[in-house]
Amino acid sequence: MSVTNKRAYNFNAGPSALPLEVLEKAQRELVDFNSSGMSIMEMSHRSKDYDAVHNDAIARLKKLYSIPENYEVLFLQGGASLQFTMIPMNFLSEGKKASYILTGSWSEKALKEAKLFGEPIEAASSKENKYRNIPALSDITFNNDDAYVHLTSNNTIYGTAWNNFPDTGDVPLIADMSSDILSKPVDVSKFGIIYAGAQKNLGPSGVTVVIIRKDLLEKANTNIPTMLKYTTHADSNSLYNTPPTFGIYMLGEVLKWVEDQGGVEAIEKRNVEKASLIYNVIDQSNGFYVGHATPDSRSLMNITFRISNEDLEKQFLAEAKEAGFVGLNGHRSVGGCRASTYNAVPVETCQALANFMIEFQKKHQ
Numbered sequence: 001m002s003v004t005n006k007r008a009y010n011f012n013a014g015p016s017a018l019p020l021e022v023l024e025k026a027q028r029e030l031v032d033f034n035s036s037g038m039s040i041m042e043m044s045h046r047s048k049d050y051d052a053v054h055n056d057a058i059a060r061l062k063k064l065y066s067i068p069e070n071y072e073v074l075f076l077q078g079g080a081s082l083q084f085t086m087i088p089m090n091f092l093s094e095g096k097k098a099s100y101i102l103t104g105s106w107s108e109k110a111l112k113e114a115k116l117f118g119e120p121i122e123a124a125s126s127k128e129n130k131y132r133n134i135p136a137l138s139d140i141t142f143n144n145d146d147a148y149v150h151l152t153s154n155n156t157i158y159g160t161a162w163n164n165f166p167d168t169g170d171v172p173l174i175a176d177m178s179s180d181i182l183s184k185p186v187d188v189s190k191f192g193i194i195y196a197g198a199q200k201n202l203g204p205s206g207v208t209v210v211i212i213r214k215d216l217l218e219k220a221n222t223n224i225p226t227m228l229k230y231t232t233h234a235d236s237n238s239l240y241n242t243p244p245t246f247g248i249y250m251l252g253e254v255l256k257w258v259e260d261q262g263g264v265e266a267i268e269k270r271n272v273e274k275a276s277l278i279y280n281v282i283d284q285s286n287g288f289y290v291g292h293a294t295p296d297s298r299s300l301m302n303i304t305f306r307i308s309n310e311d312l313e314k315q316f317l318a319e320a321k322e323a324g325f326v327g328l329n330g331h332r333s334v335g336g337c338r339a340s341t342y343n344a345v346p347v348e349t350c351q352a353l354a355n356f357m358i359e360f361q362k363k364h365q
Protein backbone atom coordinates (compact mmCIF):
# COMPACT_ATOMS: atom_id res chain seq x y z
CA MET A 1 0.00 0.00 0.00
CA SER A 2 1.33 3.39 -0.91
CA VAL A 3 1.11 6.13 1.69
CA THR A 4 0.89 8.82 -0.95
CA ASN A 5 -2.75 8.40 -1.89
CA LYS A 6 -3.83 9.00 1.70
CA ARG A 7 -1.89 12.23 2.38
CA ALA A 8 -4.06 14.98 3.84
CA TYR A 9 -3.95 18.66 2.91
CA ASN A 10 -2.13 19.26 6.20
CA PHE A 11 -2.07 22.83 7.55
CA ASN A 12 -1.45 21.83 11.17
CA ALA A 13 0.28 24.49 13.30
CA GLY A 14 2.56 22.09 15.15
CA PRO A 15 3.37 19.27 15.16
CA SER A 16 2.92 19.72 11.46
CA ALA A 17 3.57 18.29 8.01
CA LEU A 18 6.85 16.49 7.37
CA PRO A 19 8.26 15.87 3.90
CA LEU A 20 6.75 12.68 2.47
CA GLU A 21 10.19 11.60 1.20
CA VAL A 22 11.56 11.80 4.74
CA LEU A 23 8.70 9.77 6.22
CA GLU A 24 9.08 7.12 3.53
CA LYS A 25 12.84 6.88 4.08
CA ALA A 26 12.33 6.57 7.84
CA GLN A 27 9.78 3.85 7.15
CA ARG A 28 12.24 1.94 4.98
CA GLU A 29 14.94 2.22 7.65
CA LEU A 30 12.68 1.74 10.66
CA VAL A 31 13.46 -1.84 11.62
CA ASP A 32 16.97 -2.13 10.18
CA PHE A 33 19.12 0.97 10.30
CA ASN A 34 22.34 0.85 8.27
CA SER A 35 22.29 -2.99 8.18
CA SER A 36 22.61 -3.10 11.97
CA GLY A 37 19.61 -5.40 12.39
CA MET A 38 18.13 -2.76 14.71
CA SER A 39 16.09 0.39 14.57
CA ILE A 40 17.92 3.63 15.28
CA MET A 41 15.58 3.77 18.31
CA GLU A 42 16.97 0.52 19.65
CA MET A 43 20.65 1.36 19.72
CA SER A 44 22.89 3.06 22.25
CA HIS A 45 23.30 6.80 22.01
CA ARG A 46 27.02 6.03 22.48
CA SER A 47 27.14 3.70 19.45
CA LYS A 48 29.12 4.46 16.31
CA ASP A 49 25.99 4.37 14.13
CA TYR A 50 24.13 6.85 16.31
CA ASP A 51 27.16 9.06 16.77
CA ALA A 52 27.41 9.52 13.00
CA VAL A 53 23.73 10.50 12.79
CA HIS A 54 24.11 12.97 15.67
CA ASN A 55 27.22 14.70 14.36
CA ASP A 56 25.95 14.72 10.80
CA ALA A 57 22.79 16.56 11.88
CA ILE A 58 24.87 19.19 13.71
CA ALA A 59 27.25 19.65 10.77
CA ARG A 60 24.42 19.82 8.25
CA LEU A 61 22.52 22.48 10.21
CA LYS A 62 25.70 24.57 10.56
CA LYS A 63 26.30 24.42 6.82
CA LEU A 64 22.69 24.93 5.68
CA TYR A 65 22.06 27.88 7.99
CA SER A 66 25.58 29.35 7.55
CA ILE A 67 26.22 29.21 11.30
CA PRO A 68 29.59 30.85 12.10
CA GLU A 69 32.42 28.96 13.84
CA ASN A 70 31.89 30.75 17.15
CA TYR A 71 28.46 29.14 17.74
CA GLU A 72 27.47 25.80 19.23
CA VAL A 73 24.47 23.82 18.01
CA LEU A 74 22.73 22.00 20.87
CA PHE A 75 19.93 19.41 20.80
CA LEU A 76 17.92 19.75 24.00
CA GLN A 77 14.55 18.60 25.32
CA GLY A 78 11.65 20.34 27.02
CA GLY A 79 10.54 22.24 23.91
CA ALA A 80 10.86 25.93 23.23
CA SER A 81 8.91 26.37 26.48
CA LEU A 82 11.85 25.17 28.58
CA GLN A 83 14.04 27.70 26.78
CA PHE A 84 11.72 30.41 28.16
CA THR A 85 13.06 29.24 31.56
CA MET A 86 16.63 28.25 30.71
CA ILE A 87 17.50 31.62 29.16
CA PRO A 88 16.75 33.75 32.24
CA MET A 89 18.01 31.01 34.56
CA ASN A 90 21.39 31.09 32.80
CA PHE A 91 21.69 34.82 32.18
CA LEU A 92 19.61 36.73 34.74
CA SER A 93 19.83 37.12 38.48
CA GLU A 94 18.25 39.39 41.09
CA GLY A 95 18.36 42.99 39.94
CA LYS A 96 19.67 42.12 36.48
CA LYS A 97 17.67 43.42 33.53
CA ALA A 98 16.72 42.06 30.12
CA SER A 99 14.38 43.47 27.48
CA TYR A 100 11.46 41.51 26.04
CA ILE A 101 9.63 42.54 22.88
CA LEU A 102 6.04 41.33 23.03
CA THR A 103 4.50 40.25 19.74
CA GLY A 104 2.17 37.49 20.90
CA SER A 105 1.37 34.76 23.39
CA TRP A 106 4.75 33.02 23.10
CA SER A 107 6.69 36.18 23.92
CA GLU A 108 4.34 36.75 26.87
CA LYS A 109 5.13 33.29 28.16
CA ALA A 110 8.86 33.89 27.77
CA LEU A 111 8.55 37.16 29.73
CA LYS A 112 6.59 35.44 32.50
CA GLU A 113 9.46 33.02 33.14
CA ALA A 114 12.09 35.77 33.11
CA LYS A 115 10.26 37.50 35.97
CA LEU A 116 11.15 34.53 38.17
CA PHE A 117 14.87 35.21 37.82
CA GLY A 118 15.52 38.90 37.24
CA GLU A 119 13.96 42.17 36.15
CA PRO A 120 12.80 41.85 32.58
CA ILE A 121 11.42 44.97 30.93
CA GLU A 122 8.82 45.22 28.17
CA ALA A 123 10.87 46.84 25.41
CA ALA A 124 7.94 47.18 23.03
CA SER A 125 4.57 45.53 22.52
CA SER A 126 1.90 45.31 19.86
CA LYS A 127 -0.68 43.91 22.29
CA GLU A 128 -2.93 47.00 22.05
CA ASN A 129 -3.23 46.35 18.34
CA LYS A 130 -4.28 42.72 19.04
CA TYR A 131 -0.79 41.63 17.96
CA ARG A 132 -1.58 42.44 14.33
CA ASN A 133 1.85 43.94 13.72
CA ILE A 134 5.52 43.85 14.62
CA PRO A 135 6.61 47.05 16.43
CA ALA A 136 8.62 49.53 14.35
CA LEU A 137 12.36 49.24 14.99
CA SER A 138 12.33 52.89 16.09
CA ASP A 139 9.83 52.08 18.87
CA ILE A 140 12.05 49.50 20.53
CA THR A 141 13.91 50.63 23.60
CA PHE A 142 16.53 48.61 25.39
CA ASN A 143 19.43 49.38 27.71
CA ASN A 144 23.08 48.84 27.02
CA ASP A 145 23.46 47.00 30.31
CA ASP A 146 20.66 44.52 29.52
CA ALA A 147 21.73 40.88 29.79
CA TYR A 148 19.94 40.36 26.47
CA VAL A 149 17.02 41.40 24.26
CA HIS A 150 14.44 38.69 23.54
CA LEU A 151 12.02 38.48 20.63
CA THR A 152 9.81 35.94 18.83
CA SER A 153 10.73 35.96 15.13
CA ASN A 154 7.46 34.46 13.91
CA ASN A 155 4.22 34.61 15.84
CA THR A 156 2.58 31.29 15.20
CA ILE A 157 -0.78 32.22 16.72
CA TYR A 158 -1.24 35.74 15.27
CA GLY A 159 0.48 35.16 11.94
CA THR A 160 3.05 37.95 12.06
CA ALA A 161 6.81 37.90 11.49
CA TRP A 162 9.82 40.20 11.69
CA ASN A 163 11.24 41.34 8.34
CA ASN A 164 14.22 43.16 9.83
CA PHE A 165 15.69 42.50 13.22
CA PRO A 166 16.78 45.26 15.59
CA ASP A 167 20.49 45.97 15.86
CA THR A 168 21.20 45.52 19.56
CA GLY A 169 24.92 46.25 19.37
CA ASP A 170 26.82 44.52 22.17
CA VAL A 171 23.64 43.33 23.89
CA PRO A 172 22.96 39.73 22.79
CA LEU A 173 19.78 39.35 20.73
CA ILE A 174 17.88 36.15 21.54
CA ALA A 175 15.20 34.84 19.20
CA ASP A 176 12.53 32.19 19.55
CA MET A 177 12.47 30.92 15.95
CA SER A 178 10.29 27.87 16.66
CA SER A 179 7.92 28.52 13.80
CA ASP A 180 10.20 29.96 11.12
CA ILE A 181 13.67 28.49 11.59
CA LEU A 182 15.14 27.46 8.25
CA SER A 183 12.23 29.01 6.32
CA LYS A 184 14.50 31.74 4.94
CA PRO A 185 18.16 32.74 5.25
CA VAL A 186 19.05 34.51 8.50
CA ASP A 187 22.27 36.29 9.48
CA VAL A 188 22.99 34.13 12.52
CA SER A 189 25.87 36.41 13.56
CA LYS A 190 23.29 39.04 14.60
CA PHE A 191 22.05 36.75 17.38
CA GLY A 192 23.41 35.57 20.70
CA ILE A 193 20.97 32.66 20.82
CA ILE A 194 18.45 31.23 18.37
CA TYR A 195 16.18 28.47 19.64
CA ALA A 196 13.37 26.40 18.18
CA GLY A 197 11.24 23.42 19.04
CA ALA A 198 11.68 21.08 16.06
CA GLN A 199 8.05 20.23 15.47
CA LYS A 200 7.20 23.03 13.03
CA ASN A 201 9.99 23.23 10.47
CA LEU A 202 12.66 20.76 11.51
CA GLY A 203 11.22 17.39 12.43
CA PRO A 204 9.10 15.67 15.05
CA SER A 205 8.44 17.07 18.53
CA GLY A 206 10.88 16.14 21.28
CA VAL A 207 14.01 17.94 20.05
CA THR A 208 14.77 21.59 20.68
CA VAL A 209 17.54 23.19 18.64
CA VAL A 210 19.62 25.86 20.39
CA ILE A 211 22.24 27.84 18.46
CA ILE A 212 24.33 29.69 21.01
CA ARG A 213 27.33 32.01 20.69
CA LYS A 214 30.27 30.52 22.56
CA ASP A 215 31.17 33.63 24.57
CA LEU A 216 27.73 33.53 26.19
CA LEU A 217 28.47 30.10 27.60
CA GLU A 218 31.30 31.65 29.58
CA LYS A 219 28.98 34.33 30.98
CA ALA A 220 26.25 31.93 32.12
CA ASN A 221 25.32 31.45 35.77
CA THR A 222 26.96 28.42 37.37
CA ASN A 223 24.82 27.90 40.49
CA ILE A 224 21.91 26.28 38.65
CA PRO A 225 20.82 22.66 38.08
CA THR A 226 23.14 20.65 35.85
CA MET A 227 20.57 19.72 33.22
CA LEU A 228 19.46 23.35 32.87
CA LYS A 229 22.95 24.73 32.21
CA TYR A 230 23.85 25.38 28.60
CA THR A 231 27.49 24.56 29.39
CA THR A 232 26.54 21.01 30.45
CA HIS A 233 25.18 20.31 26.99
CA ALA A 234 27.82 22.29 25.08
CA ASP A 235 30.64 20.49 26.91
CA SER A 236 29.21 17.07 26.08
CA ASN A 237 28.10 17.66 22.47
CA SER A 238 24.46 17.32 23.65
CA LEU A 239 25.21 13.80 24.92
CA TYR A 240 25.31 14.49 28.66
CA ASN A 241 22.26 12.27 29.03
CA THR A 242 20.26 10.24 26.51
CA PRO A 243 19.17 12.61 23.74
CA PRO A 244 15.94 12.10 21.75
CA THR A 245 17.74 9.87 19.25
CA PHE A 246 14.89 9.18 16.86
CA GLY A 247 13.94 12.86 16.71
CA ILE A 248 17.52 13.85 15.96
CA TYR A 249 17.70 11.20 13.23
CA MET A 250 14.50 12.65 11.71
CA LEU A 251 15.86 16.18 12.00
CA GLY A 252 18.96 15.08 10.07
CA GLU A 253 16.77 13.62 7.35
CA VAL A 254 14.71 16.83 7.14
CA LEU A 255 17.97 18.78 6.74
CA LYS A 256 19.02 16.47 3.88
CA TRP A 257 15.63 17.13 2.31
CA VAL A 258 16.15 20.90 2.59
CA GLU A 259 19.50 20.45 0.81
CA ASP A 260 17.76 18.45 -1.93
CA GLN A 261 15.27 21.29 -2.36
CA GLY A 262 18.19 23.61 -3.15
CA GLY A 263 18.92 24.90 0.36
CA VAL A 264 17.41 27.69 2.42
CA GLU A 265 17.26 30.29 -0.40
CA ALA A 266 15.27 27.91 -2.59
CA ILE A 267 13.02 27.03 0.36
CA GLU A 268 12.35 30.73 0.96
CA LYS A 269 11.39 31.26 -2.67
CA ARG A 270 8.94 28.38 -2.46
CA ASN A 271 7.57 29.66 0.87
CA VAL A 272 6.93 33.09 -0.68
CA GLU A 273 5.14 31.45 -3.59
CA LYS A 274 3.03 29.29 -1.25
CA ALA A 275 2.01 32.13 1.08
CA SER A 276 1.26 34.46 -1.85
CA LEU A 277 -1.24 31.98 -3.29
CA ILE A 278 -3.33 32.33 -0.12
CA TYR A 279 -2.69 36.00 0.71
CA ASN A 280 -3.67 36.89 -2.88
CA VAL A 281 -7.07 35.24 -2.39
CA ILE A 282 -7.56 37.19 0.86
CA ASP A 283 -6.51 40.48 -0.77
CA GLN A 284 -8.68 39.97 -3.85
CA SER A 285 -11.78 38.87 -1.94
CA ASN A 286 -13.21 42.38 -1.47
CA GLY A 287 -13.35 41.91 2.27
CA PHE A 288 -14.94 38.45 2.25
CA TYR A 289 -11.75 37.12 3.83
CA VAL A 290 -10.06 39.47 6.33
CA GLY A 291 -6.39 38.93 7.18
CA HIS A 292 -5.46 39.33 10.86
CA ALA A 293 -1.90 40.61 10.36
CA THR A 294 -1.18 44.02 8.88
CA PRO A 295 0.33 43.41 5.42
CA ASP A 296 3.82 44.69 6.37
CA SER A 297 4.02 42.20 9.26
CA ARG A 298 2.63 39.12 7.52
CA SER A 299 4.13 35.72 8.27
CA LEU A 300 5.16 33.32 5.52
CA MET A 301 4.47 30.41 7.86
CA ASN A 302 1.10 31.08 9.53
CA ILE A 303 -1.62 32.78 7.52
CA THR A 304 -4.39 34.00 9.81
CA PHE A 305 -7.74 35.23 8.52
CA ARG A 306 -11.40 35.55 9.36
CA ILE A 307 -14.66 35.55 7.50
CA SER A 308 -16.68 38.53 8.69
CA ASN A 309 -19.89 36.54 9.03
CA GLU A 310 -19.28 34.11 11.92
CA ASP A 311 -21.83 31.52 10.81
CA LEU A 312 -20.18 31.47 7.44
CA GLU A 313 -16.80 31.04 9.11
CA LYS A 314 -18.05 27.93 10.88
CA GLN A 315 -19.40 26.67 7.58
CA PHE A 316 -16.06 27.40 5.88
CA LEU A 317 -14.20 25.31 8.43
CA ALA A 318 -16.75 22.50 8.20
CA GLU A 319 -16.72 22.41 4.39
CA ALA A 320 -12.92 22.61 4.34
CA LYS A 321 -12.73 19.63 6.67
CA GLU A 322 -15.14 17.76 4.45
CA ALA A 323 -12.91 18.54 1.45
CA GLY A 324 -9.85 17.03 3.16
CA PHE A 325 -8.17 20.13 4.65
CA VAL A 326 -6.69 19.61 8.11
CA GLY A 327 -5.66 22.11 10.79
CA LEU A 328 -7.38 25.26 9.48
CA ASN A 329 -8.97 26.30 12.79
CA GLY A 330 -7.31 29.31 14.35
CA HIS A 331 -5.59 28.91 17.73
CA ARG A 332 -8.13 28.43 20.52
CA SER A 333 -7.14 31.81 22.00
CA VAL A 334 -7.95 33.89 18.89
CA GLY A 335 -10.39 31.84 16.78
CA GLY A 336 -10.86 32.37 13.07
CA CYS A 337 -8.82 30.46 10.53
CA ARG A 338 -5.13 29.76 10.20
CA ALA A 339 -3.20 27.97 7.48
CA SER A 340 0.28 26.96 8.57
CA THR A 341 2.43 26.67 5.48
CA TYR A 342 5.71 25.39 6.91
CA ASN A 343 8.62 24.24 4.75
CA ALA A 344 7.27 20.73 4.25
CA VAL A 345 3.80 21.83 3.06
CA PRO A 346 3.78 21.35 -0.74
CA VAL A 347 2.88 24.16 -3.18
CA GLU A 348 0.02 21.97 -4.46
CA THR A 349 -1.54 21.88 -0.98
CA CYS A 350 -1.51 25.69 -0.84
CA GLN A 351 -2.91 25.91 -4.37
CA ALA A 352 -5.70 23.53 -3.36
CA LEU A 353 -6.61 25.76 -0.41
CA ALA A 354 -6.52 28.91 -2.55
CA ASN A 355 -8.88 27.27 -5.05
CA PHE A 356 -11.16 26.08 -2.26
CA MET A 357 -11.32 29.60 -0.80
CA ILE A 358 -12.21 31.12 -4.17
CA GLU A 359 -14.93 28.55 -4.75
CA PHE A 360 -16.32 28.98 -1.23
CA GLN A 361 -16.60 32.73 -1.71
CA LYS A 362 -18.33 32.34 -5.08
CA LYS A 363 -20.89 30.02 -3.50
CA HIS A 364 -21.63 32.05 -0.38
CA GLN A 365 -21.04 35.69 -1.13
Ligand SMILES: *Cc1c(COP(=O)(O)O)cnc(C)c1O
Pocket: 014, 078, 079, 080, 081, 082, 106, 152, 154, 155, 156, 176, 177, 178, 179, 197, 198
Ligand atom coordinates in the same frame (compact mmCIF):
# COMPACT_ATOMS: atom_id res chain seq x y z
C1 LIG B 1 5.16 26.22 19.17
C2 LIG B 1 5.88 27.35 19.73
C3 LIG B 1 6.40 27.34 21.03
C4 LIG B 1 6.17 26.20 21.99
O1 LIG B 1 7.00 25.16 21.69
P1 LIG B 1 7.06 23.84 22.61
O2 LIG B 1 8.12 23.08 21.88
O3 LIG B 1 5.71 23.22 22.58
O4 LIG B 1 7.46 24.25 23.96
C5 LIG B 1 7.11 28.43 21.45
N1 LIG B 1 7.33 29.48 20.66
C6 LIG B 1 6.83 29.54 19.40
C7 LIG B 1 7.08 30.74 18.56
C8 LIG B 1 6.08 28.47 18.90
O5 LIG B 1 5.60 28.52 17.65
